[in-house]
Amino acid sequence: MRCPLKKPIAAAVLALAMPLALAQSPAPLKDDIKTRLDGMYPWLDTVYKDLHAHPEIAFQEVRTAGKLAGEMRKLGFEVTEKVGKTGIVAVYKNGAGPTVLVRTELDGLPMEEKTGLPYASRAKAVSDGRESFVTHSCGHDIHMASWLGAARTLVELKSQWKGTLVFIGQPAEETVSGAKAMLDDGLFKRFPKPDYAFALHSWPLAYGTVGYNAGAVSSNSDALEIVFKGRGGHGSAPDKSLDPITIAARFVVDVQTIVSREKDPKEFGVVTIGAIQGGTVGNIIPDSVQVRGTIRSYSPAVRAKLLDGVRRVAFASAAMAGAPAPDVQLISGGAAIVNSEALVTKLEPVFKDAFGDAKAQRMPAMTASEDFSQYVNQGVPGMFFFTGVYDPKMIEEAAREGGKPIAFNHSPFYAPVPEPSIKTGAQAMSLAVLSVMKR
Structure with a gap:
């Protein structure tokens, strides 16, 4: 993550008001979603550790894209590969209704992992004539697993919603160039243009935490x-x-x-x-x-x-x-992401109901940058939110004077706790989508 945007105009907010007001809260489904994620977690864990061990750098994510494409086809999505060079687009139609885009990133970083995990990456890649190690030290592997979990959950709950899902696997987020590549390759012309767009990002917060904000959330x-x-x-x-x-x-x-x-x-x-x-x-x-x-x-x-x-x-x-x-x-490079105030207002009580007041909180904008803004800048109301990945005890220890600092994104020691991190991401994303698509 890097690693110019206009604020949402009044017309966009008014356009959102009617469908958002009509949508019912998916809160009654929260326990059902958690149960489903518990049942599918062994699959998600296997996929996550495979992705973590085999990262690929920007526009070289051939294996990664193929892995996700195969899993999405098994779920019944119509998948198109090589969009924006190495990106994928997975479409699932379920009657008349809104179209919702859910994005994950595919790429890793050209650096050596030093976590010591049993599934740590030892992958290498060549870029600009230089060989380097590659690792998922920004959490894109967590994002991909959460993305898959949300996709499967929504398919299993298709009687609860109507519309079209457009799940995209975007290349080259770390070089702030993948979103533009997909748009230039006809993302919103060859495939249904979304009415809403969602993305999440892992962050060094306690797992089980969801952070969000209205307005600018990145730089x-x-x-x-x-x-x-x-x-x-x-x-x-x-x-x-x-x-x-x-x-x-x-x-x-x-x-x-x-x-x-x-x-x-x-x-x-x-x-x-x-x-x-x-x-x-x-x-x-x-x-x-x-x-x-x-x-x-x-x-x-x-x-x-x-x-x-x-x-x-x-x-x-x-x-x-x-x-x-x-x-x-x-x-x-990347423009600031400006979240739709209407979407944040809609999702905030849903997140608080699912995760609790203390764990669903507004947070300041990050100083890092992200190219999810490219989609929002096409006139699509969007929401970008954060999910925690660390043991709460680690967070408490780091906050104490003289405590051991936690590894931030892009650190070679960045090591999310997989199960609660992935489940939180998948649950939050499922709830977000259902909030604007529920029958």
């Missing part, structure tokens, strides 16, 4: 790639050269004043420089230096201010040294 994500140009020479004679390293260093420091001195301190915004590359040895001044980083924000106004500021500071840093203008690339 805008933009990348910066800047090449500062100089004139190479001997390290002992900097006056005969034009040092791009000092120009880059000035930029790295000065760009932070955009956040600390130009942005409203009450608004979220981050500019992080994550990579500086230039030079070969210590006594040679290089011709150029590349600086790369990430820009995060929630609001369009802050995003615009940060992007403008990065460009302005880059050119000013070069100008102060009398250097050529730098090459500045500001690359748009």
